[in-house]
Amino acid sequence: MLDSKLxxxxxxxxxxxxxxxxxxxxxxxxxxxxxxxxxLQSDTEKMQASLNEISKEIGKLKATKKNTSVKEKEASGLxxxxxxxxxxxxxxxxxxxxxxxxxxxxxxxxVPVGSSEEDNLEIxxxxxIPEFAFQPKDHxxxxxxxxxxxxxxxxxxxxSRFSVLKSDLAGLHRSLTQFMLDLHTKEHGYEELYVxxxxxxxxxxxxxxxPKFEKDLFKIEGDENYYLTSTAEIPVTNMLRDxxxxxxxxxxxxxxxxxxxxxxxxxxxxxxKGLMRVHQFEKVELVQVVEGGNSEAxxxxxxxxxxxxxxxxxxxxxxVSLCTGELGFSAAKTYDIEAWIPSxxxxxxxxxxxNFKDFQSRRxxxxxxxxxxxxxxxxxxxxxxxxxxxxxxxxxxxLNQLEDGxxxxxxxLRNYFxxxxxxxxxxx
RNA sequence: GGAGAGGUGGCAGAGUGGUCGAAUGCGCUCGCUUGGAAAGCGUGUAAGGGCUAAUACCCUUCGAGGGUUCGAAUCCCUCCCUCUCCGCCA
Numbered sequence: 001m002l003d004s005k006l007x008x009x010x011x012x013x014x015x016x017x018x019x020x021x022x023x024x025x026x027x028x029x030x031x032x033x034x035x036x037x038x039x040l041q042s043d044t045e046k047m048q049a050s051l052n053e054i055s056k057e058i059g060k061l062k063a064t065k066k067n068t069s070v071k072e073k074e075a076s077g078l079x080x081x082x083x084x085x086x087x088x089x090x091x092x093x094x095x096x097x098x099x100x101x102x103x104x105x106x107x108x109x110x111v112p113v114g115s116s117e118e119d120n121l122e123i124x125x126x127x128x129i130p131e132f133a134f135q136p137k138d139h140x141x142x143x144x145x146x147x148x149x150x151x152x153x154x155x156x157x158x159x160s161r162f163s164v165l166k167s168d169l170a171g172l173h174r175s176l177t178q179f180m181l182d183l184h185t186k187e188h189g190y191e192e193l194y195v196x197x198x199x200x201x202x203x204x205x206x207x208x209x210x211p212k213f214e215k216d217l218f219k220i221e222g223d224e225n226y227y228l229t230s231t232a233e234i235p236v237t238n239m240l241r242d243x244x245x246x247x248x249x250x251x252x253x254x255x256x257x258x259x260x261x262x263x264x265x266x267x268x269x270x271x272x273k274g275l276m277r278v279h280q281f282e283k284v285e286l287v288q289v290v291e292g293g294n295s296e297a298x299x300x301x302x303x304x305x306x307x308x309x310x311x312x313x314x315x316x317x318x319x320v321s322l323c324t325g326e327l328g329f330s331a332a333k334t335y336d337i338e339a340w341i342p343s344x345x346x347x348x349x350x351x352x353x354x355n356f357k358d359f360q361s362r363r364x365x366x367x368x369x370x371x372x373x374x375x376x377x378x379x380x381x382x383x384x385x386x387x388x389x390x391x392x393x394x395x396x397x398x399l400n401q402l403e404d405g406x407x408x409x410x411x412x413l414r415n416y417f418x419x420x421x422x423x424x425x426x427x428x
Numbered sequence: 429g430g431a432g433a434g435g436u437g438g439c440a441g442a443g444u445g446g447u448c449g450a451a452u453g454c455g456c457u458c459g460c461u462u463g464g465a466a467a468g469c470g471u472g473u474a475a476g477g478g479c480u481a482a483u484a485c486c487c488u489u490c491g492a493g494g495g496u497u498c499g500a501a502u503c504c505c506u507c508c509c510u511c512u513c514c515g516c517c518a
Contacts, residue, residue: 045478
């Protein structure tokens with residue numbers, strides 16, 4: 001959510017930012033609502049103040065056993081008027097709030113302006129694109145050769161875009177998770193959290209998935225507004241909803257491994273094969289909560305933590321800065337880390353690291369106590385995948401394949417996985 | 429699932445219709461004291477919003493929502509959460 005003062009006083013700045021995003025909205029609606037709000041609120045508060053005054057007088061009169069019927073009649077009328085006016089005010093405030101909840105964040109000034117993937121700005125690349133002496137296979141073909149990926153079973157058990165991993169690939173998948181968690185907790189100073197995978201609507205509003213993107217989520221039947229989490233960002237960041245944190249606690253660095261459930265509405269026909277785009281995948285997520293003021297530098301740091309996983313696993317990648325049109329709803333700036341995928345001869349997203357500034361914290365009411373100024377200020381929140389486990393497995397399978405379809409296990413996983421090679425022999 | 433207890437400020441804990449946004453204690457701030465510290469004394473210390481250049485001032489909030497009343501932390505209704513005991517259970 002944007003600062004209401006910004007919306008009131010610098011509307012042109014907001015309009016300009018939205019234009020860059022390709023986000024269209026009629027902000028005059030906002031201005032009208034705001035005018036009405038102001039008049040109603042000031043009236044209501046004045047009336048309430050005089051009612052409070054009269055009520056106090058009645059209290060004093062009663063204490064001295066004096067007659068109060070005239071005052072009571074006056075107050076009674078006032079009470080009725082206030083009820084009428086404040087219910088109007090309430091509905092205006094609600095309109096104002098729901099309108100504001102639908103407005104996206106303002107991009108940072110250094111975010112490249114553009115409308116599509118092509119406008120993303122490549123920041124750096126790491127590693128070299130591998131040359132194969134043979135025609136490389138895609139991960140699904142390899143997975144099936146070694147009996148490690150079973151898409152038919154996934155669709156039988158549940159439906160399309162669900163998968164089953166077996167034997168060595170299931171183990172490698174688990175090892176990857178373990179490796180990532182250890183790296184972030186031991187080397188990068190993150191505290192590990194185990195969190196609910198089902199979240200309520202308040203949490204989803206807090207991080208920005210609701211009210212606009214409900215179709216991307218799996219909703220759970222029942223009286224509660226419960227949803228399967230689509231990213232650990234939701235439960236982890238909402239740890240701080242309605243909290244005021246002591247400055248000594250900051251920065252907070254949390255890492256959490258969770259499954260992620262996504263409906264992938266609107267992605268029909270995209271990445272239909274294999275593990276690239278599925279309804280359920282595992283992710284190790286990094287979240288940082290900081291005072292604000294230097295969150296730009298923290299985004300660089302957090303991104304480097306995700307990159308460290310890529311480098312340790314020797315996955316060639318590039319980092320791109322998402323252009324204004326590709327930026328997520330809540331983000332002020334996002335770096336995508338894209339792994340080289342041989343079968344597609346292209347870089348594909350494996351991690352997304354974002355700075356949300358105070359956009360999420362304003363929705364969540366997550367603040368920190370500034371002792372020097374004696375004020376409560378909104379924290380800045382950031383997060384990034386470190387990494388998406390399924391896609392990492394996919395990249396490793398493809399990048400480390402040998403001609404016969406067996407897979408070399410990356411050096412970094414030797415302490416986590418018992419073999420240095422996964423071969424076809426066991427499958428048939 | 430059954431029975432009971434309870435949700436008040438950073439924490440503990442009073443408050444059962446009227447100067448209660450809330451006693452008291454702890455914690456924390458600043459000051460006095462001290463060579464320095466502790467103790468002691470004094471002082472300040474909830475959040476959100478409105479209006480302000482900024483104060484001042486005003487409004488709202490005692491789990492959430494609704495109701496009664498001139499007036500609700502306090503009375504009534506609904507819901508949520510926490511704890512204890514019993515049952516069931518990974």
